[in-house]
Amino acid sequence: MSRQGMTGSVADELVRLLPGRVSMAEADLLSYSQDQGPVTDRALPLAVVWPETIQEVQAVLKWASGSMVPVVCRGAGSGVSGGAHATLGCIVLSLERMNAILAIRPEDEVAVVEPGVINADLNSAVAAHGLMFAPDPASYRWSTIGGNVATNAGGLRCAKYGVTRDSVLALDVVLADGTLIHTGHSTFKGVAGYDLTALLIGSEGTLGIVVGITVRLRYLPESVNTIAAFFPDVRSAAAGVLAVARARVHRHLTSRQHLHHPPRTHTRLTGSSRFVGNGVLR
Numbered sequence: 151m152s153r154q155g156m157t158g159s160v161a162d163e164l165v166r167l168l169p170g171r172v173s174m175a176e177a178d179l180l181s182y183s184q185d186q187g188p189v190t191d192r193a194l195p196l197a198v199v200w201p202e203t204i205q206e207v208q209a210v211l212k213w214a215s216g217s218m219v220p221v222v223c224r225g226a227g228s229g230v231s232g233g234a235h236a237t238l239g240c241i242v243l244s245l246e247r248m249n250a251i252l253a254i255r256p257e258d259e260v261a262v263v264e265p266g267v268i269n270a271d272l273n274s275a276v277a278a279h280g281l282m283f284a285p286d287p288a289s290y291r292w293s294t295i296g297g298n299v300a301t302n303a304g305g306l307r308c309a310k311y312g313v314t315r316d317s318v319l320a321l322d323v324v325l326a327d328g329t330l331i332h333t334g335h336s337t338f339k340g341v342a343g344y345d346l347t348a349l350l351i352g353s354e355g356t357l358g359i360v361v362g363i364t365v366r367l368r369y370l371p372e373s374v375n376t377i378a379a380f381f382p383d384v385r386s387a388a389a390g391v392l393a394v395a396r397a398r399v400h401r402h403l404t405s406r407q408h409l410h411h412p413p414r415t416h417t418r419l420t421g422s423s424r425f426v427g428n429g430v431l432r
């Protein structure tokens with residue numbers, strides 16, 4: 151079938167399936183054709199679809215499987231590896247409208263969210279309870295929790311709290327044929343059965359579309375201290391970092407920069423530890 155013909159039938163079927171949720175406008179096709187990764191061979195999608203419910207995601211995937219139309223899933227498009235780039239003849243399935251925080255259970259230290267919730271929005275919502283969602287990719291102000299899960303994102307806090315996989319307890323996932331599955335547990339201890347949640351985290355949409363996430367929350371630090379230490383060279387900076395680790399200080403991340411004028415290494419350590427006197431960190 152010609153692209154024109156295919157485009158027409160895809161539009162008709164998708165619009166019938168999800169009225170008001172499909173666009174074939176050139177501007178939408180262009181802006182949803184790539185994420186933040188470099189584009190070597192741009193392809194425009196046939197359509198962009200914005201489902202608003204799990205049932206709508208199921209309907210799209212069931213239809214796409216039956217019609218042999220590839221689906222490229224998309225959160226906020228902040229990925230830098232081209233995972234959300236459109237491919238020839240695909241539709242882009244954007245989860246950005248599924249952005250509700252469904253539950254916050256402070257006593258259990260968990261929250262349940264739709265995939266399009268922005269990382270920073272979840273953190274603002276749970277901060278009122280003295281809690282946080284620890285994974286903090288540098289894109290936390292605009293990347294989605296679904297995208298964080300799909301890429302197993304990590305950020306500065308991962309040295310202390312682990313990556314996204316360490317903060318996800320359960321998932322709702324729509325498979326290619328439209329089947330909805332539930333994996334994991336809503337409690338910290340959930341050891342029975344195969345760990346399908348861990349398998350799905352980091353799978354970048356290749357195994358299914360994440361449509362619901364139960365996340366584990368952590369305590370907000372009482373205070374945050376930042377120390378800048380200066381070393382004459384990389385070797386002594388590395389020794390300094392190891393000394394901090396041996397002191398069992400709960401650190402977030404160490405980063406180093408070479409400062410050429412004057413030549414020395416600057417090591418930055420941010421932690422939630424508390425000074426307890428005499429410069430000792432706990």
Ligand SMILES: Cc1cc2nc3c(=O)[nH]c(=O)nc-3n(C[C@H](O)[C@H](O)[C@H](O)COP(=O)(O)OP(=O)(O)OC[C@H]3O[C@@H](n4cnc5c(N)ncnc54)[C@H](O)[C@@H]3O)c2cc1C
Nearest residue numbers: 225226227228229233287288294296297300303304355360
């Ligand atoms: C300035 C900047 C800083 C960044 N910093 C970091 C960082 O510190 N650490 C880090 O790990 N990454 C970082 N990234 C990369 C990116 O932000 C993360 O990978 C982020 O988690 C992607 O989220 P997203 O919502 O933008 O997903 P997208 O970019 O839209 O998608 C990413 C991948 O996940 C898939 N996907 C998205 N949503 C779903 C879903 N609901 N179900 C199934 N698959 C899905 C997509 O198909 C794609 O393969 C950064 C990017 C930028 C531009």
